[in-house]
Amino acid sequence: MLIAASPVPLTFPGGRDLIGILPELVLGGAFLLLMLLDLVIPASRRSWLAGFALLGIAATFGVTIWAWFDANPGRLVYSGSFAYDRFALFVDAILLVSAGLVVMISPNYLNRRGIHYGEYYALILAATLGMMLLAGATSLMVIFLAIELLSLALYVLSGFSRHEERSQEAALKYLLLGGFASGFLLFGMALIYGETGHTQLAQIAAAIQGQTTLTVDPLLLAGVLLLFIGFAFKISAAPFHSWTPDVYQGAPTSVTTFMSVTTKVAAFAALVRVFTYTFDGGGTHFYQHWEPVVALVAITSMVVGNIAALTQTSVKRMLAYSGIAQAGYILIGVAVGPVLLPSGQTSSFGTIGVLYYLAAYAVTNIGAFAVITIMAGRGEDLDSYDGLRGLAHRRPFVAASMALFLFSLGGFPPTAGFFGKFLVFTAAINAGQVPLALWGIATSAVSAFYYLRVGLLMYQRPAEGAEEYRWSRTGFSGSAVLVATTAGTLILGVMIVLVYTAATASLKGLIV
């Protein structure tokens, strides 16, 4: 009776909608179950929770694989708020693998730091859930809520070592600046909604069709740019990066491992869906209005990140600045947008570059941070460059894999990072944005310096009389993670076809 009185016809979500969020449902269920399990599992057996979290992630991964074949063609579910398509599932897979690897290295690290609580795994799962929702979000509301979900979990996680001042400081900084960024995001969304009257991306895209190259609605453009600023905070692109080094350094290293990779992956997925595929304006070249800004931010990130990384003496901070620079490289792929080829078709080369880069960055960066996490001594983080000095003589395999990760981050062949960079630079040149590619190549050359510096440190003998750093044992799960990430870095660097094909397929399936 009440429903019939509604001014607009209502459509009730059904089973097809539920299938569309099946991976998210499984992960959400694992999250809730984990909280309950935490009640009954004794404190000395908390590692079981890690096992359960891993199980949940694996189950979700399995469902994601199944969904990859099911979602062909994809569809929009929940009245156009969420996309059940291969693009989202591809990103989900990266996210789940990353989360799984992080969960594997966590128990030992948390035990050493004395902060092994069940909430850790619950929050990791919740953050991953938020990221998966962000990857598939096709409504401004879902985008905002997903970002808040993942951010809230990460705020708490970065303050997880709650008796340590540095960790608290990191949490507070992240919270305040993150809240500030959410303000930009919301303001942008409000303007976009106000101008187009819709929160669903599909309808926004349709509304933008009315805009042309010559005339543009200033409020709509302001909304789009504010939205971009909100995203830029999350991917820590300069000049919105100021929180990154402090938060990455202060947060427990396993958390840094997690958020340095997954936040970027999820936010870039949303960025691609919203900017490259919604705000492109179809045939109307609306993207020409925001493209210069994105390119500018990309260049700033590459320059600021790489220059600042040169002067660091803490591994975590160096990797934080390196992450800022990497965000700049990935942004190139967004800035070139969908290129209109002379044949009349659009080339999505830049977006494929983004996806490839994200996958490469995920395995590489997790590997690099995993080394720091695994080697961290009792009660303290392996933070300074001195801590790494001489690692190669005592732990040759760990040092070798770390060197590989650093090579990959620097973009040397035959590692994953090389093809990531190669693809985005090529896309820029294809799109006629040669300066963008040149900036990228120049800054890459600069970056080689500090990556190699850390690499060389590991192969130096410790200075005479210097106190030797007490590294921790690698452990079974730690070795497994290192093996997996090393293999991933090499495979993505040699057999480019694997991920390239998957990325292309996922882009074909992308729906807005």
Added chain:
Amino acid sequence: MIGPDDLWWVLLIKCGVLVVFLLTAFAYLTLAERKISARIQLRYGPNRVGPFGMLQPAADGLKLFFKENVAPAERDKILYLVGPSLAGGAALLAYAVIPWGTNNWFGHVFHWDIAHVNVGLLFILGVTSLGVYSLFLGGFASNSKYSLLGGLRSSAQLISYEMAVSFALIGVVILSGSLDLEHIVGSQQGLWFIVLQPLAFILYFTAAFAETNRLPFDLPEAETELIAGYHTEYSAMRFGLYFLGEYINMVTVCSIATALFLGGWLPLLPFHPFDWIPGPIWFLGKVLVLLFVMIWVRWTLPRLRYDRLMNFGWKVLMPLGLINIVVTGAVVALRA
């Protein structure tokens, strides 16, 4: 169509009547409180001013008006005055949407309330939730330890118990399918909600004691430990306003309980001779019964310790409220 409710002078008269009614209710509630407490404690109570002490409230009022206004020198000058004004104001405002009944006169429907808001229940919750500022500001602005403690306690307590109140009310909303108070009363035709929602009624009425700062939940003023808490530093009519707000709040919560659980203006049994008595009289009668219970409880039960009070609110009332919502929702969904 313009009904009598829409005429500005009708509205004005209604407002006037309501204010006079509430002030009278306040005055005689204080007398009732003293008389009943006296009976409970085997005393006589006030019996000197007028027959049976009936003029006692007038004497008290005069006294409050003519007493000297003593205020701490180090007070926050603005907030010190805002506190008591809010106390009176919020209490009066909430009463605007309480429905006392409807009448059909000369083909026009006449509502016995000031404003007919279709989210009346939420309106009341919203306005009463502002009431906490009066207590809090009074406690903060007085610049006294006791007052500050009282103010802090009041905010913690009111927020906690507001949860319980809201949760208790949701059951009623599910059953009636409306937030419109008149509609809620109307849907109790035949069976009052106290029969269908006994748990919700108990929860609401328990939390109502906390909302009105009455024993056993009068921690914000607890005279034995906080020397009257947030209004320690108030005297004369400024204190009088707090006093007024508190008693009008009593009337308000009892009126809400009447409208939501006791069938509002509906007669006890839906046939003659019960329905010869007009609706507003029924309403008044039910409110009086509840008021008596409130006074009765105050003079019979001891005060809870502060931590127990919070525990009770969060660990007993709120889970019970949740259970009530789930059960009610499930039953309604299954029967639909």
Added chain:
Amino acid sequence: MTVLFAVVIALAAVSSLGVVFSRQTIYSALSLVLTVSMLAVLFLLLNAQFLFAVQLIIYAGAVMVLFVFIVALLSPDAEDRPALDLRAVIGITGVVVVTALVFIAARNGITYSTNGFHGTVVGTASDPYHTFNFPQDAVNNAGNVQTVAGQLFTNYLLPFEITSMLLLVAAIGAVYLTRRSSR
């Protein structure tokens, strides 16, 4: 009605300035209470009674009470700064100018093009405020709460459920960070 609007908007603006310029934290917080209450009244004037009540209950009645509670508990000293300095003046001017620009742009749909500024009408004559599917009369007939609920549990079900997840995570985080002793 228009007068009422003007008064409420003016109060909201003044009180939001109070949030920024009060030197005592408690006055800032209380100004914010007034601001959110005035926003609630704006909702009421726009015929969104449900939003009005929810805004009042949640923001003025719960969130801000906790703010004020914390402020009083810590009772920070008054800030030692002038209420108005050059930066503040510049800030206010900027805010006023931007607000005016946004308002004008929103109202007239000004667009720029290569041959200068020109106006286009946003919305249609029958629907100037972009209310789209929810014209006022239809909503009032169906009931404010019913319309919101109908939308919330059908078209916006997913955001609604994500919100519940969000609150759960927030609760877990708050409990973890404030728990007194480690187990």
